[in-house]
Amino acid sequence: MEKDRFSEWFDEVLFKARILDTRYPVKGFSVYRDWGVRILRYLARMVEEELERDGHIPVLFPVVIPEDLFRKESEHLKGFEGEVFWITRGGKTELPRKLILRPTSETAMYPIFAYWIRSHADLPLKVHQTVTIYRYETKATRPLYRMREFVWNEAHTAHRTWEEAEEQVRKAVEMYKRILDRVGVSYLLVKRPEFDKFAGAVYSLAFDAWNPDGKVNQVGTVHNLGENFSRVFEITYEDVGGVHRYVVQTCYGIGLSRLMAAIIAQHGDDHGLVLPPEVAPVQVVVVPIPYKGLEEPVKEHSRRVYETLRDAGIRVYIDEEEKTRPGEKFYRWEAMGVPVRAEVGPKDVESDAVTLVRRDTFERVQVPLGDVVDRVRTLFSELMENIRKRSWEELRRRTVNAESVEDVARGLKEAKICRVCWCGRLECVERIKEKTGGEVRGMLYEVEERAWRPCVVCGSEAKQVVYIARAY
């Protein structure tokens, strides 16, 4: 597996690490295999934990949305109409009222919000759900990155005031940052340009993770919806004093399929996956290395190592398959991204120790059995710190200033993200797209960057510093 040839490498990793089987015979739909499902589970729990700590309650809305609700908010409709799946028949009957598969759940949830919200005492309302969503992508699909069915978590909130909604946007950003940080994924956090915001939003923020092939991967988005939906779905509350007002809303989504793609792509290497311990289905694999005549003591000692780790609550697996050589086992578990390997050979038996090997650096260290739990935990945090740091450094290395359209073209060709000055006009965006294939992803959120020269395309006065990349 050569990560330099990213596209093939990625497909090979998906297959070898049992993440996905891409042979399902419908374009854009794949089968998640056991390793993939387990990673998704840990990611989902992580996200749900963060959201529920901030008072979001779990809900589960239907996958179908009736046509009339879907058509209510005109901007939203315009944005999604071209890419929804339509259910038109049930059994042998034409449905009198057609249904779409949710591409996102605003139009499913908000009519019900109107029932749930009566007075200011019902606010804020914060809900979330982890579900599959459906988009009839017309662009090329790509496993995990761009599929017609993918797994995400979406949160939706309603507030009394614009100030509270703004505050929730900031909280959502902090939650998503913590989640990405827990798996060491680095990203550009940008405010999307006006022409590329979520259909129906006042403004949109996005987390664009870098990718080895240069095409950024939008893993999460946060939107301030203002009163755009509450006016259409008539979500009002009675404020103190009896006045009826529209709620102010936000929503945000984090793609679990895409986050898994980012983890694979940013941390993986020529040996395969490198998994953050928190989402690794197996955190430590114990591999006995028997020598002729010493099979039994090695086996027994391996079991002790296994039990010690298991009893400490670490997800550990002991690979006792007898027909496979240790070298092959190393190879297999490295491909699966298991963070730490615990080798047990005759020398480890002799000194009541175990040899630990880190997945990220392959550093080996022999430690006494009595210390193994602590040492493994330390290795987990060292590994995590290292891959997180490595990922951020890589993002910095990949982000370059560009001062002409040719610069941008060259940058993108080298899989870079280009930082440019922009006048703010659509014509210039279109020209960049046409000449380079790159998209204006937006300007940094939270950090104010001053234009340092004229617009990269037209040379007139620049208003903003924006980032350009090809994108999934």
Added chain:
Amino acid sequence: MEKDRFSEWFDEVLFKARILDTRYPVKGFSVYRDWGVRILRYLARMVEEELERDGHIPVLFPVVIPEDLFRKESEHLKGFEGEVFWITRGGKTELPRKLILRPTSETAMYPIFAYWIRSHADLPLKVHQTVTIYRYETKATRPLYRMREFVWNEAHTAHRTWEEAEEQVRKAVEMYKRILDRVGVSYLLVKRPEFDKFAGAVYSLAFDAWNPDGKVNQVGTVHNLGENFSRVFEITYEDVGGVHRYVVQTCYGIGLSRLMAAIIAQHGDDHGLVLPPEVAPVQVVVVPIPYKGLEEPVKEHSRRVYETLRDAGIRVYIDEEEKTRPGEKFYRWEAMGVPVRAEVGPKDVESDAVTLVRRDTFERVQVPLGDVVDRVRTLFSELMENIRKRSWEELRRRTVNAESVEDVARGLKEAKICRVCWCGRLECVERIKEKTGGEVRGMLYEVEERAWRPCVVCGSEAKQVVYIARAY
């Protein structure tokens, strides 16, 4: 809430305990609210834990199945054709190849099984997934019991021989029994009559839970599929010696929505839900009972109770809302089914104790704070034992022998399940259905019952003892 008027009681419980909001504007689709979602989560984990302990690996297959695959197995097609949702359009394009929403996943999974299974070393293959499924029900829908979208877990296995498949059927039955036992749900375990087996199966077993209104609720089914699907989907393996053989398959599903309905319906009472501790989102609620001038000590002591339970890993909530009276809080948490209430009043403060109240019997007992964790755990198992026993007794009480069609009619009218002798002919089944509304659910599995008189309908020689009930 009067449980005697079951239908209204059930709707009220769903609403008051925040299980479901039935106002979603598409027939057969409802919104799961926080309490419902949380219970579903614990149920799902319980099921997944049992299955994974038996070596089932988690997978996640697409929700869409292309028409050509769906049409492959003719019996299966016949059984489901009338009740699937059809996706015929993507964006503004008619799909050249129509898709159905999975009503169950055989025809999605088995073409992929054909890739996964090559040799006997790949067997047995056992997978499972917790997903939503879709059926365009033409009968009346009913929240949780019969919906067009519901949550279930389905497992699918492939084996070398018929013996191994039979053995897996037995294991599946044991697993489902353990799951139902863990939540105290009682059931008839029957072999479905030939005319009512799963479309494509060799035979089907089913767990029919009793319901207060007399209509049994099929919570789980286990099917031996034999080679019916493997021949159609060409799932073969190379056996030792190089011979190619068809795999022998089983599949089984447990409805999590329906299991939740059974828990609510079998255990609930006039106060609302009674939840098995293992699936209760909150297992203990601490309610401070402040007296004038003693607010602070009561509050502090309540917190100590809360922290003691929390630190022991019990899911505990402290209800410190100041505007609500303790009585109202009792009422609310009883409706939610929280297994144990911990009241803290001035007398508890004085004696460093806490008063525990069981949800099922409302028995009160004051216990020293130092014993609270143990005592709560004991109460959990006593409550569990009690509601499980109560439920089985109720099932026995509801199962009566019937010796004529009039007997059956009377029995069903009284919400009973009727045990009858049957000649085995379809005409008699149809006559019962027509005269009483009852369905032949099948004969007991594992227990051999001898016919003790002639057929309940036609009076000719009876071949089997079967159970008749109305059904959801």
